Amino acid sequence: MPQQTYPNFRSMNKSGNGTEKNITGLPALLRNIEELNRDPALDDMIKRCRQIVEGEEKYVEESCTPLTPLQAHIVRETHEDSSVSQYSYMLSGEVGGCFLKNIAEIARAKRILEIGMFTGFSAVTFSETSNCEEMVCLDIDPDMEKFVRSRIQGTSVDSKIRIIVGAAQESLVKLKDEGKKFDLVYIDANKNGYLDYYKYIMDNGLLERTTGVILCDNILWSNTTMDQSTPGGKDLHEFVQFVLQDGRVEQMIIPISDGIFMIKSKVNN
Numbered sequence: 001m002p003q004q005t006y007p008n009f010r011s012m013n014k015s016g017n018g019t020e021k022n023i024t025g026l027p028a029l030l031r032n033i034e035e036l037n038r039d040p041a042l043d044d045m046i047k048r049c050r051q052i053v054e055g056e057e058k059y060v061e062e063s064c065t066p067l068t069p070l071q072a073h074i075v076r077e078t079h080e081d082s083s084v085s086q087y088s089y090m091l092s093g094e095v096g097g098c099f100l101k102n103i104a105e106i107a108r109a110k111r112i113l114e115i116g117m118f119t120g121f122s123a124v125t126f127s128e129t130s131n132c133e134e135m136v137c138l139d140i141d142p143d144m145e146k147f148v149r150s151r152i153q154g155t156s157v158d159s160k161i162r163i164i165v166g167a168a169q170e171s172l173v174k175l176k177d178e179g180k181k182f183d184l185v186y187i188d189a190n191k192n193g194y195l196d197y198y199k200y201i202m203d204n205g206l207l208e209r210t211t212g213v214i215l216c217d218n219i220l221w222s223n224t225t226m227d228q229s230t231p232g233g234k235d236l237h238e239f240v241q242f243v244l245q246d247g248r249v250e251q252m253i254i255p256i257s258d259g260i261f262m263i264k265s266k267v268n269n
């Protein structure tokens with residue numbers, strides 16, 4: 001499976017195909033419009049739009065439960081360690097993390113699977129929830145295992161977290177052969193793999209049949225999934241369309257951060 005490169009989805013080009021198409025977040029786009037605008041009649045409206053977008057983002061962020069000391073430690077270490085700091089935009093973030101934590105709590109998830117661990121922010125977030133007994137994290141990068149293990153050593157989550165290094169598709173086969181079943185699956189790795197991961201999980205009983213939840217990060221891919229204007233957006237759109245016609249589940253996109261796709265097994269499935 002091809003590996004994905006990780007553009008900064010908040011501010012950078014997401015075309016990834018050589019044709020420079022600058023996709024920026026809405027606040028930056030509105031700032032550009034404000035600067036370029038020469039019609040005074042529009043000044044106030046543009047300014048108000050920008051204030052609404054920026055204000056909402058800040059207000060939502062401030063509404064979140066503060067990070068735990070271990071979550072904050074992982075965030076700090078990710079920003080400060082020069083081997084990973086340039087990729088710190090990949091962290092699920094404070095708002096995303098708060099959402100993941102709440103869903104895991106509401107679902108009373110005991111066994112959680114994460115595809116795409118990076119420096120362990122979401123892994124720690126899930127493993128600190130009240131019911132979590134087992135947290136299995138998949139990542140293709142062996143350095144991430146070392147990074148996370150050294151940061152969680154001696155903490156209460158150390159014994160709960162199992163890390164499997166390798167391509168996720170192969171690790172999923174291993175988990176199926178072990179007869180594993182999960183209450184919650186979080187998919188946050190290469191975007192061109194989401195569809196295959198989803199199909200494998202659903203077709204091989206890796207998700208608890210009537211109560212299982214799947215959460216997928218970056219589903220809006222900087223607003224390029226809806227018009228498929230980047231390769232990642234195309235892949236994710238195809239994945240979304242597949243899920244929409246899958247009679248086994250119910251689903252919706254939560255438009256926080258870069259979009260989280262929440263998929264739940266149907267009760268009468």
Ligand SMILES: C[S@@+](CC[C@H](N)C(=O)[O-])C[C@H]1O[C@@H](n2cnc3c(N)ncnc32)[C@H](O)[C@@H]1O
Binds near residue numbers: 090117122166
């Ligand atoms: C966006 S980051 C995950 C962020 C993490 N969930 C968090 O919130 O901190 C994506 C991770 O997926 C991993 N990855 C990419 N392709 C993969 C693949 N084919 N199999 C397994 N892991 C992969 C990368 O090494 C990277 O660490």
